[in-house]
Amino acid sequence: MKVRDGVRMVGYTLRLSLRADKRTTILVGVFVLFTSVAGVGTATAQRWLVDAAGLGLASSVVTATVFGVLMHVLSSTINLITSNYHNDLNNRIQLTLEQQITEASAHVPTVTHLERHDFLNRVIMLRRGAHRLAYTGWAAAYSVAGLAGVAGSLWLLADVHPALALVAVAAIPILPLTNRANRLLRAVIDSTAESIRQEKSLHELFLTAESAKEIRTSGNGHTLSDMATGLWHQVIAREERARLSGMGIELAGWALYFTIVGAGLAFVGHLLATSAATPGDAVMLISLTSQFRAQMARTVSSVTTVADGGRVAEHYRWLVDYARDHVADGTAAAPTHLRRGIELQDVWFTYPGSDVPVLRGVSLTIPASSSLGLVGINGAGKSTLVKLLTGVYRPDGGTITVDGIPLGDLDPAAWTRVCTGAFQDFQKFQFLLHEAVGVGDVSRLADLPTVAQAIEEAGANRIVDALPGGLHAQLGALFGGVELSHGQWQGLALARGLMRDEPLLTLLDEPTAALDPQAEHDLYELFTAQTRSSRDRGAVTLLVSHRFSTVHMADHIVVLSDGKVAEHGTHQELMADGGEYAKLYQTQELAYR
Numbered sequence: 001m002k003v004r005d006g007v008r009m010v011g012y013t014l015r016l017s018l019r020a021d022k023r024t025t026i027l028v029g030v031f032v033l034f035t036s037v038a039g040v041g042t043a044t045a046q047r048w049l050v051d052a053a054g055l056g057l058a059s060s061v062v063t064a065t066v067f068g069v070l071m072h073v074l075s076s077t078i079n080l081i082t083s084n085y086h087n088d089l090n091n092r093i094q095l096t097l098e099q100q101i102t103e104a105s106a107h108v109p110t111v112t113h114l115e116r117h118d119f120l121n122r123v124i125m126l127r128r129g130a131h132r133l134a135y136t137g138w139a140a141a142y143s144v145a146g147l148a149g150v151a152g153s154l155w156l157l158a159d160v161h162p163a164l165a166l167v168a169v170a171a172i173p174i175l176p177l178t179n180r181a182n183r184l185l186r187a188v189i190d191s192t193a194e195s196i197r198q199e200k201s202l203h204e205l206f207l208t209a210e211s212a213k214e215i216r217t218s219g220n221g222h223t224l225s226d227m228a229t230g231l232w233h234q235v236i237a238r239e240e241r242a243r244l245s246g247m248g249i250e251l252a253g254w255a256l257y258f259t260i261v262g263a264g265l266a267f268v269g270h271l272l273a274t275s276a277a278t279p280g281d282a283v284m285l286i287s288l289t290s291q292f293r294a295q296m297a298r299t300v301s302s303v304t305t306v307a308d309g310g311r312v313a314e315h316y317r318w319l320v321d322y323a324r325d326h327v328a329d330g331t332a333a334a335p336t337h338l339r340r341g342i343e344l345q346d347v348w349f350t351y352p353g354s355d356v357p358v359l360r361g362v363s364l365t366i367p368a369s370s371s372l373g374l375v376g377i378n379g380a381g382k383s384t385l386v387k388l389l390t391g392v393y394r395p396d397g398g399t400i401t402v403d404g405i406p407l408g409d410l411d412p413a414a415w416t417r418v419c420t421g422a423f424q425d426f427q428k429f430q431f432l433l434h435e436a437v438g439v440g441d442v443s444r445l446a447d448l449p450t451v452a453q454a455i456e457e458a459g460a461n462r463i464v465d466a467l468p469g470g471l472h473a474q475l476g477a478l479f480g481g482v483e484l485s486h487g488q489w490q491g492l493a494l495a496r497g498l499m500r501d502e503p504l505l506t507l508l509d510e511p512t513a514a515l516d517p518q519a520e521h522d523l524y525e526l527f528t529a530q531t532r533s534s535r536d537r538g539a540v541t542l543l544v545s546h547r548f549s550t551v552h553m554a555d556h557i558v559v560l561s562d563g564k565v566a567e568h569g570t571h572q573e574l575m576a577d578g579g580e581y582a583k584l585y586q587t588q589e590l591a592y593r
């Protein structure tokens with residue numbers, strides 16, 4: 001890393017620290033700078049004391065003693081205060097960093113980055129180095145303070161004899177050598193980020209009830225645990241090797257330093273023997289030499305921490321830049337009603353990290369005030385199409401337009417405010433029950449009558465009635481609440497999807513897999529009826545289901561196959577065509593007889 005980059009990174013971390021707590025940042029900065037003069041002051045007091053005692057100057061002895069004690073007390077007190085402030089501030093910086101990681105991620109309108117391993121690796125590298133980053137601002141202040149202290153010591157040494165300043169030259173190689181050792185370690189830490197992510201996600205499997213249940217039933221817990229431990233050992237072994245090599249490099253620097261310091265002390269002995277120095281000079285020299293080593297060690301450690309923190313800050317900058325470069329470009333207001341509807345023209349899409357297109361030229365229209373049923377075998381691309389319509393993914397080719405306006409031109413937040421839905425991979429929010437439903441429309445989170453109405457429409461009031469706290473019941477065992485069945489959770493997810501007041505696009509992606517066919521039928525009837533009743537707004541509904549008895553209620557039906565539209569038309573038209581849809585419909589009809 002170049003010096004200019006290093007300074008920029010220190011700037012980042014200082015800004016981070018100021019954002020976390022401005023007053024404490026400035027206070028600690030001032031304290032740290034004071035400690036730089038305290039060491040020099042103590043050594044000067046010792047020299048002054050010994051020389052004054054030799055000359056029998058009682059008042060100077062007293063002044064030198066008071067000055068020395070004052071320096072000592074002040075630096076000890078300040079060290080104590082600073083270290084307390086430090087810990088507190090470091091915690092705040094780490095919290096601020098977590099917030100910024102979340103903000104940076106949330107700023108990106110799509111979720112593509114959350115499936116990019118380079119993005120996720122940066123996040124883990126940043127998290128693992130967060131404490132280093134938190135310390136970088138201080139380390140920069142300590143570096144300045146340390147260098148000022150070293151300069152003061154040198155000045156005092158040269159005052160006794162210019163040749164003694166050579167002790168400083170001996171310390172010069174320590175800095176780049178320690179920095180090199182740290183670079184070795186940081187490179188290993190960064191290159192093992194993916195293994196650490198794998199290890200963590202494997203270990204996480206044992207700590208969540210759902211995954212642990214499956215692992216235990218399949219009896220493969222030991223194998224997975226061994227895999228995780230194996231990964232951990234690999235990472236630790238690589239880190240240990242890097243630490244050992246680094247230690248060798250650092251020791252070489254210190255060996256050179258101690259050789260020259262030894263020669264310096266012998267030289268002081270010679271100066272004393274030839275009366276070229278006073279006993280006060282000698283005491284000060286001994287005090288300074290030991291202080292100098294500590295000062296150098298602290299300065300080297302601070303400077304290398306700055307460099308190290310700079311490397312972590314590089315990941316921080318990468319994430320912030322990523323978020324800035326991927327900020328939503330659409331600013332147009334979302335429509336309040338649809339006239340033409342939603343159109344897909346030759347839409348292509350490939351997931352990040354894959355080179356197999358999932359959607360391969362899909363063209364279809366959802367006319368205003370209509371419902372569209374989407375069917376197809378597993379993996380046909382139905383959920384992918386749903387995700388593209390919400391805007392969390394962008395097509396690689398082709399266009400999606402809303403009343404002729406490209407979806408990408410709309411303000412993503414405004415567009416999602418007029419979308420609602422319920423999905424097969426719904427979330428089980430372990431909140432209070434009314435919150436778990438209310439988050440479907442955050443602006444009405446505390447509007448209990450609306451929440452209750454949404455629950456009733458979703459046919460989920462039996463769930464609420466059975467719970468002791470009703471709408472206020474805590475959900476989920478994670479926080480000591482009640483655990484629901486999968487179907488009950490799904491019922492609440494559906495209610496959440498009904499929270500939006502006047503959605504323009506309702507997406508129902510198999511949200512009823514845990515409900516019986518009749519319940520699903522009733523629910524879709526409700527949604528399609530809602531679509532019809534909102535004709536004046538032109539709202540549309542997209543239904544994805546494997547149950548043809550449900551899908552046939554939609555105004556239009558599209559059969560997706562291999563990422564393309566294979567058939568489309570009304571239920572009657574598709575049945576008359578006698579294609580794939582008609583065959584599957586008849587098969588299911590026979591199965592239910």
Ligand SMILES: Nc1ncnc2c1ncn2[C@@H]1O[C@H](COP(=O)(O)OP(=O)(O)OP(=O)(O)O)[C@@H](O)[C@H]1O
Pocket residue numbers: 115351352354358376377378379380381382383384385
């Ligand atoms: N996040 C992802 N990253 C990479 N590939 C994905 C991702 N999600 C889905 N796919 C792939 O995209 C293809 C289409 O998946 P999609 O979920 O859209 O199918 P679907 O028609 O909804 O299937 P199902 O009926 O099983 O829900 C699948 O081959 C799947 O492997």
